[in-house]
Amino acid sequence: MTITARASLAGVIGWPVAHSRSPLLHGTWLERHGIDGAYVPLAIRPEDFATCVPALARMGFAGANVTIPHKEAAFALCDELAPSARRAGAVNTLVFSDGRIVGSNTDGAGFMANLRAHGVDPAAGPALVLGAGGAARAIGAALLDAGVVVHFCNRTGERAARLAAQIGGGVIGWDDRAAALGDHALVINTTSLGMAGHPPLTLDLARAPAGLAVADIVYVPLETPLLAAARARGLRTVEGLGMLLHQAVPGFAAWFGVTPMVDEALYRAVAGDLLA
Numbered sequence: 001m002t003i004t005a006r007a008s009l010a011g012v013i014g015w016p017v018a019h020s021r022s023p024l025l026h027g028t029w030l031e032r033h034g035i036d037g038a039y040v041p042l043a044i045r046p047e048d049f050a051t052c053v054p055a056l057a058r059m060g061f062a063g064a065n066v067t068i069p070h071k072e073a074a075f076a077l078c079d080e081l082a083p084s085a086r087r088a089g090a091v092n093t094l095v096f097s098d099g100r101i102v103g104s105n106t107d108g109a110g111f112m113a114n115l116r117a118h119g120v121d122p123a124a125g126p127a128l129v130l131g132a133g134g135a136a137r138a139i140g141a142a143l144l145d146a147g148v149v150v151h152f153c154n155r156t157g158e159r160a161a162r163l164a165a166q167i168g169g170g171v172i173g174w175d176d177r178a179a180a181l182g183d184h185a186l187v188i189n190t191t192s193l194g195m196a197g198h199p200p201l202t203l204d205l206a207r208a209p210a211g212l213a214v215a216d217i218v219y220v221p222l223e224t225p226l227l228a229a230a231r232a233r234g235l236r237t238v239e240g241l242g243m244l245l246h247q248a249v250p251g252f253a254a255w256f257g258v259t260p261m262v263d264e265a266l267y268r269a270v271a272g273d274l275l276a
Helices: 024-031 046-058 069-079 084-088 107-117 134-145 157-167 180-181 224-230 241-256 264-275
Strands: 009-013 037-043 062-065 093-099 099-103 125-129 150-153 184-188 213-216 234-239
Touching: 009 024, 009 046, 024 037, 024 264, 046 069, 046 093, 046 099, 046 180, 062 241, 069 099, 069 134, 084 099, 084 107, 084 241, 084 264, 093 241, 099 234, 107 134, 107 213, 107 241, 125 134, 134 157, 150 157, 180 241, 213 224, 224 234, 241 264
Parallel strands: 009 037, 009 062, 125 150, 125 184, 184 213, 213 234
Antiparallel strands: 062 093, 093 099
16 A cells, blocks of 8 residues: 555564564554554664664654564663553563653563463463563563463573562573473573574473473564474474564554454464465
8 A cells, every 4th residue: 555644654673673574464454454654674783772762753653663682771761661561671662652752561461362372371380481581571570460480591590580589480590491391381482592593492391291381482483493392292382473463462553543453364474474
């Protein structure tokens, strides 16, 4: 559809950002609803983040998503923070309103919605969260608020301990991650390990109980080495694409004025691009 001079503008900020399918996702919704708007990738270096984001607001953008590695930097930059962002200590959705930068975090809600869409009940048992960055904060907070016992496990143990002290939960050493699987019903990779261009996450699933659900927030590739290994062992798997789709709904509604639907047609459109 034709974009006019009055188009609403939004985008996704990351470094790198070429892997993101958010432009395809939001573009599909824009076309579906006949909205005069555009959603673009914005590759911004960490050292330029604090300068570029206010510039986007002055350029007329309605807002932006924030992805790796900027989620905690976005938290510090906002003039106003939604409770979801304060709880997670990180921001993934920015809305520019009346000269102010308003930040929220939809990662936790998006992750929980994706679990349920895959038939996984997060309340079924303890969760082991691999990583201690912005996504781990949001997902860990959502699980804890749902009454789930959560343990954080990170390559840098001090960061996992700091996260647990801030939002709750316990800590398991990185070298103990495989041995700890038997005590958990859900394990979640929130790191960039396994993403295209990154080393795979090494996790020996030999001790995984039969009922373990394995989730990965990485969605490029759609099936990460971790998920492939889990599927080969007959474990339930939850890929990251569904989280991307569900977490995007509130931002789109704020920027473009329509609350979109996550449905099979949308999933096929984005998944088809990943597999192309």
